[in-house]
Amino acid sequence: MNKAIFFDRDGVLNIDKDFITDINDVVLYEKTPDIIAYCRILGFKIFIITNQAAVARGMMPEDKLLQINEAYKKLLTKQNPDAIIDKIYYCPHHPNANVEKYRINCECRKPHPGMILAASKEFNINLNKSYMIGDRMSDITAGSLAGCKTIHCLTGKHTEKPIISDMKTDESLKPDFLINNISELREIIK
Ligand SMILES: [Mg+2]
Numbered sequence: 339m340n341k342a343i344f345f346d347r348d349g350v351l352n353i354d355k356d357f358i359t360d361i362n363d364v365v366l367y368e369k370t371p372d373i374i375a376y377c378r379i380l381g382f383k384i385f386i387i388t389n390q391a392a393v394a395r396g397m398m399p400e401d402k403l404l405q406i407n408e409a410y411k412k413l414l415t416k417q418n419p420d421a422i423i424d425k426i427y428y429c430p431h432h433p434n435a436n437v438e439k440y441r442i443n444c445e446c447r448k449p450h451p452g453m454i455l456a457a458s459k460e461f462n463i464n465l466n467k468s469y470m471i472g473d474r475m476s477d478i479t480a481g482s483l484a485g486c487k488t489i490h491c492l493t494g495k496h497t498e499k500p501i502i503s504d505m506k507t508d509e510s511l512k513p514d515f516l517i518n519n520i521s522e523l524r525e526i527i528k
C-alpha cells in the first residue's frame with residue numbers, strides 16, 4: 339500500500355484570496371514547491387484536496403477550474419521538477435449554491451472526508467500512515483474522519499469561523515500537529 343500527504347490548497351500551498359478564478363491569481367508560498375518535492379522524494383503520494391465553492395457560486399465553470407488545476411501543477415514543476423501532484427481532488431458543491439446542479443449536501447465537501455476516501459481507493463493508500471494538512475478545522479475534521487494524521491497549518495484562515503456545512507463542527511477535535519507554515523513539515527515528516 340502507498341502512503342500519502344493530502345494538502346489543502348488555499349492558505350496552505352498558496353495565499354488564500356477567498357476565490358481564485360484565474361491562474362494568475364495564484365501566489366504560491368515561497369517554499370511550497372520544495373516541500374512538495376521533499377515529501378515526494380520520501381516516498382509519499384501527493385494530493386491536493388480542495389473545496390472550490392466558486393463553481394457552486396457560479397463564479398467560474400467547472401471547465402475553468404480544471405484548466406486552473408493543470409496550470410497549477412505546471413507552476414509547481416516549473417519551480418521544482420520533483421514537485422509533482424498525483425491528483426487534485428476538488429469539491430465544486432455547496433449546500434447553498436447559486437448553480438442548481440451543484441446545490442447538494444455532498445460527501446466530498448470538507449469537513450466530509452469523501453475526497454480523501456476517493457484518493458485512498460484510487461491509489462491504494464494506507465490512511466493511517468498518511469497526513470492531512472490544512473489551515474481550517476474543516477480540513478482537520480476531514481483528515482481525522484478519514485483516519486489520517488492531521489496537521490494544522492497556521493497560515494491562511496485558521497482563525498475564521500467554520501465554513502458552511504451540513505456537518506456540525508466538533509469543537510473538541512485537536513490536530514495531531516501544529517505548524518506555523520509549510521516549511522515546518524520537514525520537522526514532522528522525515
Ligand atoms: Mg484552506
Ligand SMILES: [Zn+2]
Nearest residue numbers: 429431444446
Ligand atoms: Zn462535493
